[in-house]
Amino acid sequence: GTINSHGAWSEKSWSVSLSDTDISGNINALDLTIKADIGLNQFGNLQPGKLFIDFNNSALTLQASDSAFWDIKGKLTVDNIEQWHQEITGRFTTIFSVTGEQDNPTVNLQSLLTQLNWQQWYSDSLAIEARYQPMNDHDIQLSVNN
Structure with a gap:
């Protein structure tokens, strides 16, 4: 799949983001899918976007608004x-x-x-x-x- 990431680091702040990320595969013979357009900063604030993870017959969806x-x-x-x-x-x-x-x-x-x-x-x-x-x-x- 595709992973597009960006990050920044300084003495007072940091951030990391994933955009247009779409990966699939398996871990220990268990299917894994991750789709992400979202980011996170040092305060725990999420940037506007979405996250989807499907693994081990479980699914997490997350949406953060601007x-x-x-x-x-x-x-x-x-x-x-x-x-x-x-x-x-x-x-x-x-x-x-x-x-x-x-x-x-x-x-x-x-x-x-x-x-x-x-x-x-x-x-x-x-x-x-x-x-x-x-x-x-x-x-x-x-x-x-x-």
Whole structure:
């Protein structure tokens, strides 16, 4: 595939970006696809763009918008958790976002785990919602429904 990267480094700042990147192949006989048009700087801010990674029956999509505020949206789907951790079976999907002012982000996520089986614990459906504000005394709101 194709990888187009650019980076910059100085005493006070750095950045790295991928543009028109489209690679595919395999790692240990597992298919891997990466498509990227996105960048990152020393503050953890993403440049406007998109990222897609498909590996091990799991997919991550991420989109960052051009904004003076945090505006990141994404989704992570794992079709078979056992392929990542052999002691757990099931699947999950998580939709997440990072929004808010640059100095006061809010992280939100909504997760659904299905057919979850770990040790003696089993659940047909487990829904988790969370909100985290790291700059607001690490405020966390968490809801778990079985």
